[in-house]
Amino acid sequence: MTMAGTDPIAVTAAPTPGLARRLFSNPAGLIGTGIVLVLVALALFAPQIAPFAPTRMGAGKPLLAPSLVHLAGTDEFGRDMFSRIVFGARFTLMVGAIAVGISLVVGLCIGLMAAYARGWVEIVLMRLSDVLFSFTETLIALACVAVLGPSLQNAMIAVGIAGIPLYARTAYAAALVEAGKPYFEGSVVAGAGPLRLLLTHLLPNVLPTMIVIATLGLSSAILAAAGLSFLGLGAQPPTPEWGAMLSAGRDFFNRAPWLMLYPGLAIAVVVLGFNLLGDGLRHVLDPKGRDR
Amino acid sequence: MSEAILEVSGLTVALGRRAPRTLVDDIGFAIGRGERVALVGESGSGKSLTALALLGLLPHGVAHVRARSLRVLGRHIDPAQDAQMRALRGVAIGMVFQEPMTSLNPVLTIGRQMSEAMIARRGAGAREAQDRAIALLDRVGIDRPELRMQQYPHEFSGGMRQRVMIAMAMMLQPALLIADEPTTALDVTVQARILELLVDVTRENGSGLLLITHDMGVVAQIADRVAVMRRGRIVEEQPTADLFRAPRQAYTRALLAAVPRLDGPGADAPASAGRPVLRLAGVSKRFGSGRRATAAVDDVSLEVHAGETLALVGESGSGKSTLARIAARLTAADSGTVVLDGTDITRLSGSALRTARRPVQMIFQDPYASLDPRFSAARAIAEPLRIAGMLDRSAIGRRVEELLVRVGLGTAAGARLPHQFSGGQRQRIAIARALATGPKLVIADEPTSALDVTIQADILALLSELQREQQLALLFITHDLAVVRRIAHRVAVMRQGRIVEIGSADRVLTAPQHPYTQALLAAAPTGDPTSQRRVAL
Numbered sequence: 001m002t003m004a005g006t007d008p009i010a011v012t013a014a015p016t017p018g019l020a021r022r023l024f025s026n027p028a029g030l031i032g033t034g035i036v037l038v039l040v041a042l043a044l045f046a047p048q049i050a051p052f053a054p055t056r057m058g059a060g061k062p063l064l065a066p067s068l069v070h071l072a073g074t075d076e077f078g079r080d081m082f083s084r085i086v087f088g089a090r091f092t093l094m095v096g097a098i099a100v101g102i103s104l105v106v107g108l109c110i111g112l113m114a115a116y117a118r119g120w121v122e123i124v125l126m127r128l129s130d131v132l133f134s135f136t137e138t139l140i141a142l143a144c145v146a147v148l149g150p151s152l153q154n155a156m157i158a159v160g161i162a163g164i165p166l167y168a169r170t171a172y173a174a175a176l177v178e179a180g181k182p183y184f185e186g187s188v189v190a191g192a193g194p195l196r197l198l199l200t201h202l203l204p205n206v207l208p209t210m211i212v213i214a215t216l217g218l219s220s221a222i223l224a225a226a227g228l229s230f231l232g233l234g235a236q237p238p239t240p241e242w243g244a245m246l247s248a249g250r251d252f253f254n255r256a257p258w259l260m261l262y263p264g265l266a267i268a269v270v271v272l273g274f275n276l277l278g279d280g281l282r283h284v285l286d287p288k289g290r291d292r
Numbered sequence: 293m294s295e296a297i298l299e300v301s302g303l304t305v306a307l308g309r310r311a312p313r314t315l316v317d318d319i320g321f322a323i324g325r326g327e328r329v330a331l332v333g334e335s336g337s338g339k340s341l342t343a344l345a346l347l348g349l350l351p352h353g354v355a356h357v358r359a360r361s362l363r364v365l366g367r368h369i370d371p372a373q374d375a376q377m378r379a380l381r382g383v384a385i386g387m388v389f390q391e392p393m394t395s396l397n398p399v400l401t402i403g404r405q406m407s408e409a410m411i412a413r414r415g416a417g418a419r420e421a422q423d424r425a426i427a428l429l430d431r432v433g434i435d436r437p438e439l440r441m442q443q444y445p446h447e448f449s450g451g452m453r454q455r456v457m458i459a460m461a462m463m464l465q466p467a468l469l470i471a472d473e474p475t476t477a478l479d480v481t482v483q484a485r486i487l488e489l490l491v492d493v494t495r496e497n498g499s500g501l502l503l504i505t506h507d508m509g510v511v512a513q514i515a516d517r518v519a520v521m522r523r524g525r526i527v528e529e530q531p532t533a534d535l536f537r538a539p540r541q542a543y544t545r546a547l548l549a550a551v552p553r554l555d556g557p558g559a560d561a562p563a564s565a566g567r568p569v570l571r572l573a574g575v576s577k578r579f580g581s582g583r584r585a586t587a588a589v590d591d592v593s594l595e596v597h598a599g600e601t602l603a604l605v606g607e608s609g610s611g612k613s614t615l616a617r618i619a620a621r622l623t624a625a626d627s628g629t630v631v632l633d634g635t636d637i638t639r640l641s642g643s644a645l646r647t648a649r650r651p652v653q654m655i656f657q658d659p660y661a662s663l664d665p666r667f668s669a670a671r672a673i674a675e676p677l678r679i680a681g682m683l684d685r686s687a688i689g690r691r692v693e694e695l696l697v698r699v700g701l702g703t704a705a706g707a708r709l710p711h712q713f714s715g716g717q718r719q720r721i722a723i724a725r726a727l728a729t730g731p732k733l734v735i736a737d738e739p740t741s742a743l744d745v746t747i748q749a750d751i752l753a754l755l756s757e758l759q760r761e762q763q764l765a766l767l768f769i770t771h772d773l774a775v776v777r778r779i780a781h782r783v784a785v786m787r788q789g790r791i792v793e794i795g796s797a798d799r800v801l802t803a804p805q806h807p808y809t810q811a812l813l814a815a816a817p818t819g820d821p822t823s824q825r826r827v828a829l
Contacts (some may be wrong), residue, residue, distance in 0.1 A: 032435045182656035183672075186725070189620050189654045190676035191646040204666050 022284045029280020042089035050083035056241040059083070063256045073258040075248070081258065084240035085266050091241045092222055092270060097154050099221040102160025104214050107167025112202055114168075116194065120222025126172060132164035141224055145233045152225075152241060155234035159224045163217060171215050174206040210284045216278035219271040225238035226267050242267050295366075297467045297500040298323045298385075300359025303340070303371075305345045305524075315533035316341050317524040320360075323468060323500040324552055328491070330380070330503045330511040330532070334744035335715070339504045342521075343470050346502075347387055348377025365467055386461030386499075388490075390473035392453035396445040402429075403441030406460050413464060421463075428459040432489055443619040450608075451482035455489065462493055469494055469827075472504045479607035482770065484815040485685070487514050506744060508551045509774070509817025512536060520544050532821045550749040552774035554818055558797055559601060559756065559779050566598025568631075569651070569733045569765040570619055575628035577614055588614040590789035591628070596733060601759065603780035603797070605773065611789040612769050616735050619644060619767060620652050633732055650680065653726035657738035659718035663710040663725075669696070669772050670706030673725045676766040680729050699754060716747035720754070728760060734764045740775060752779050773816045777801055785809045 023029040043048060051069075052059040057077040064074040072081035111228030114125040132140065144158030178184055184201055192201075226236035235236075235241030237248065242263040249259030300334040301320035306312035316338040323329050333339045344350050348371060357371045364384050364799045376413040381387075385745070389395040397405055406428070407421035416424075422441065429437035432455040445453060453570040454474060461469055471490060475483035482805050491514050494501045503515060511518055511532065529540045539545045577589040588611045596602045606612045617623040619630060621637050629638045633651040640648055654677070656662040663672050670692050677688045693703045699720040710718055719739060726734055736755070756779060759766055768779060776783055776797060785806065793806040804810045 046322060064771045182654075182658060182662040183667075185622055186654055186656065186662060186722070187664075187675060187679075189649060189652060190725075190729070191650055192675070193643070193646065193679075196679065201664055205664070 006224030019284060023280050026280045026283050029284065030274040032276030032278070032280050035269060036277055039089050039093060039270055039273065041085050043093045046087045046090055050080070050086040052080035052083040054084045054087035055079065055238045056083075063151050063252060063259075065256070066258055069071065072262040073256065075245075075259055077251060079238075080292050081245075081262055084245060085242070085262055088240045088242045088263070091152065091235060091239065092226075092267075094224040095152070095159070095241075096218040096274070098125075098156045098220045099159040099163065099225060100217050102157065102215065103167045103221075104210060106160075107164050107169075108171045108203075108206070110164070110168040111171025111173075112175050112198055112206065114172050115179055116198055116202065125168070129165045129168040129172075133169065137162040137220075137224060138227065141228060145228060150233040150236065152229070152235040152239060155225050155228040158228065159221050163221060163226070164215070167213065171206055171210060173244065174209045175202050178202055178205045198235070212278055212282045212285060213279060215274060215281055219274035219278070222274070223267065223271055270276065295325050296322045296363070297327075297365060297493075298502070299361070299363040300346070302358070302627070303342065303345060303362070304349065304356075304358045304678065305341050306356040307341075307350075307354060309354055315524050316345065319521070319524075319526045321519050321526065321529065325467070325500060326495060326498050327513055328494065328501040328503060328516045328520045330515035332505060332508065332511055332518055334547075334746065336523075337521040338524040339521050340472055343387075343472050343502065345371065346470065347381055347385060348374065349381075349615070360570045373637055383413055383464050384467050386464065386466035386469045388454070388457045388461050388469065388471040388474045390476050392450050392457060392477060395457055398445050401442055401444055402448070402456055406441070406456070406463060409460075410463050411544060424463060425459070428462055429456070432456070433491065434459070434483075442552060448609065451478055451486065452480060452487050454482075456490060458486075458493060462497065462499075463598075465497055466499060468500045468502060470502045470504070473506070474503075474827060475510060476505070476507070480773070480817075481811055481815040482609065482815075483510070484513075489512065494549050507817065508548060508745070509590055512821040513817050520547065520687065536821050543684055546746060550746040552745075552749070552752070552772070552778045553820075554774050554777050554801065554813070554816055555628075555820075556777055558777055559781055560760075562597070562599040562601075562781050566600065566763060566765070568595040568597050568766065569633055570596040571629075571631040572615075572619060573629045573631070575615070575618055575625045575630065577611075577618060577623065577626050587611075588791045589625070592786075592789075593628075594784055594790055594791065594794065596765045596767050598765050599759065599763045600628065600781045601756075601768050601779055602769060603776040603783045604786060605771065605783060606768045606786035607771060607812075610786040612786045613737055615786070616767065616769050618736050619733075620654055620735055621649060631634055652734040653729070653731040653734050655719070655722050655726050655734060655736040655739045657741050659715040659722065659742060662722050663718055665710055668707055668709055669713070672721060673706075673711075673728055676725060676728045682729070691728065692724075695728055698727075698758075699724045700750075714747075714766045716743050716751065719743060719747075719751055723751070723754065723758070727762070730762065731764070733767065735767045735769070737769045738771070741770070741772070748775070755779065773801065773812060785812070 023033065033162060057079055059080040060070050060074040060078050062074060062076050062078045066072050066073045070080050070082060072079055072085060111123050114122040141158040141160035144161055145154055148154035148157065179202065187197060187201060224235055229241050229243030230247040232247065237244065237245040245263040248258055252259050293437045299322040303316060303319050305316035306314045329414055331339045331342060350357060359371050362369045362371055369380065371377065403422060403425060406425035407418065408814060410416045410424060411418060415759045426437045429440055434440050434452060434455055437743055439798065448456060450809060461812045474490065477484050478486060487510060490501060491523040505511060515532045518532050518535045521524045522543055528544050539548055573593045575589055578585045578587050580586060592615060604612045604615065614623060621630065625638065632648065634646045637645060673695055674688050677683055677691060681690060692706060695701050697705055701717060701720055711744045740751050743751060758764060770776060780797045783797050783800040784791050787808050793800060793804065794808045800809060804813055
């Protein structure tokens with residue numbers, strides 16, 4: 001008799017198309033990727049793209065309206081706003097990457113360790129993260145900056161710390177699910193040690209979830225850091241950071257609204273971009289969404 | 293067969309948005325008043341799709357359902373017309389699904405869920421609907437139905453939920469009841485009673501029954517007629533007794549031959565009476581604490597010897613899986629000792645435990661979760677070898693190829709990922725993985741329950757062969773007595789955490805001493821329609 005199970009190899013599933021292909025066939029993923037790529041290009045080639053140095057005073061007359069020479073106008077010191085926004089992309093990307101990097105790495109370690117070790121390790125780690133979770137992120141970030149002092153670097157650290165509980169929770173939940181599956185227990189019985197179990201089984205299977213969370217988290221980290229800078233607790237003048245620029249533009253809102261309009265727009269577009277990319281990734285990485 | 297309730301011909305179902313694949317291909321059958329027809333087939337044969345298509349429950353856009361003719365109670369129905377299909381559902385055709393745990397809405401009371409359809413479809417008053425619901429709950433054997441109406445699904449056991457589902461499906465007295473694997477998720481003693489109930493309620497109501505199942509034992513027990521499906525087509529249709537006596541198609545014969553039978557051939561005697569590989573003495577495990585604590589395993593002692601298969605039999609919740617986990621030290625026992633290959637592993641931990649546990653390996657029930665989705669077959673099989681550190685890289689590669697060939701997959705399979713294999717093939721990989729380091733004891737927890745019957749037969753044969761070759765001790769956990777018959781040398785019957793009977797497979801299966809074992813045996817489907825009409829008639 002020839003049944004499916006006795007055929008030497010009857011491959012059932014067609015190979016799934018590449019991640020990028022599937023991401024781009026999703027509208028949110030496509031637009032999000034586009035925006036993020038533009039941001040990365042701005043950051044990488046800022047000196048080539050920007051017509052002026054970002055901190056050069058008197059590049060034009062103060063408070064010029066947008067024109068062909070100064071695409072986004074000039075600020076009160078005559079600095080070219082377009083150049084400042086282009087260079088600002090570097091800070092935005094750096095803030096996002098470092099803050100999310102801190103949350104992700106620390107959160108993953110806490111979550112994986114709690115799910116793997118169980119017992120008192122789990123109780124201590126997860127209750128600590130619960131306590132941190134019960135404050136809003138902004139409050140934690142403000143408290144951190146108050147302790148560390150206002151600077152862009154400290155703002156990144158503060159936003160990173162504030163994000164830890166979310167990542168720890170998510171990693172913990174995902175790792176608990178994986179650790180309960182038979183393949184994991186099979187490896188335990190086969191004699192796998194903690195490092196092998198954590199690094200070759202738990203981590204790779206938890207990572208897809210974490211990548212989605214991190215992509216979505218980039219936008220809120222950027223927003224939080226811009227917020228701190230806006231309050232004067234993050235980037236200090238003359239750093240061309242978007243949140244700080246937004247704050248500096250407040251005094252001239254009536255005479256030169258573009259000083260707030262363009263940095264604000266830049267923040268909004270980038271946040272939208274990372275959100276769309278995160279949504280697209282979530283759609284693509286969800287196994288149930290694969291056939292749609 | 294008198295007048296036909298359902299007549300369908302040329303039913304075709306294709307799935308997929310861009311390039312639809314035809315999964316049900318031009319099938320036709322008829323069900324008469326009071327007739328019970330079974331649609332049998334292995335997973336992927338299209339039997340459940342057929343049921344969903346008849347109910348108009350397949351999603352639009354993805355599913356394309358066509359029929360040359362579909363007549364329900366003499367009326368022509370167009371399966372593409374949503375309104376016509378909706379008018380049928382619940383009223384002319386009722387449905388009982390497989391999974392009693394998820395087919396009831398957890399946030400509504402049973403009473404509300406039962407009355408809903410009657411109020412909506414028949415315009416009945418709340419009082420009237422409630423009275424009928426109570427009467428039906430009483431009919432399906434639910435105690436104190438008035439009280440039960442106020443309760444939520446989580447307050448019912450699996451078997452009781454399936455009773456509720458049957459009562460609910462009968463609320464509008466449908467002319468046809470479709471039951472899709474209604475007992476697959478249930479214990480065997482519960483299964484017997486649910487089947488009996490299905491037969492009774494449909495007979496009283498004069499309804500037809502379309503039973504969808506993979507289980508020939510269930511078919512033998514209640515169906516009048518059987519249609520065998522394979523790859524989207526009906527390959528054979530006959531009255532049940534004729535089909536079992538003289539199947540016309542080779543496929544049907546293979547299907548019937550693969551069904552393990554209680555009166556079938558038993559396992560060959562073990563090559564020699566080996567020494568004990570696993571010894572459990574006075575093992576107990578409680579879950580919870582204080583007054584709510586329940587004993588999952590209660591003072592169990594047993595031995596498994598080299599070269600023998602000990603089957604651990606019991607219904608869900610009997611503690612058999614917990615006992616298996618204790619034997620592999622995945623769970624620590626509260627008291628008692630676990631001796632593995634001469635080493636007491638009860639109190640070991642860390643690397644000492646990892647070393648002492650090397651002689652044991654496990655095979656799990658769910659082939660879809662028992663392999664790391666990111667590990668290729670070869671890497672999965674190599675993992676225990678790498679951990680053991682006994683072989684160098686090239687020797688591991690050779691050993692993996694050897695194992696792949698041995699379990700019937702071939703070396704080319706090594707590079708593939710788990711999702712590219714079928715359930716049976718995955719279970720072969722899991723077996724290869726378990727055998728990689730040459731263990732002395734293999735604990736198999738329901739390794740064939742999720743598999744089709746023909747594949748189950750292959751896997752059982754493979755396990756027996758490997759056992760003979762390598763003098764393996766096998767602790768085989770199952771709820772299926774027919775499987776026990778085929779593979780086990782000795783049987784331990786578990787109930788409520790205790791072993792109520794233990795002995796040779798021959799003795800326990802032919803002359804059971806304990807009443808519970810007797811009840812289990814009486815409830816087990818024998819796969820023979822002539823010996824089993826007691827339920828049907």
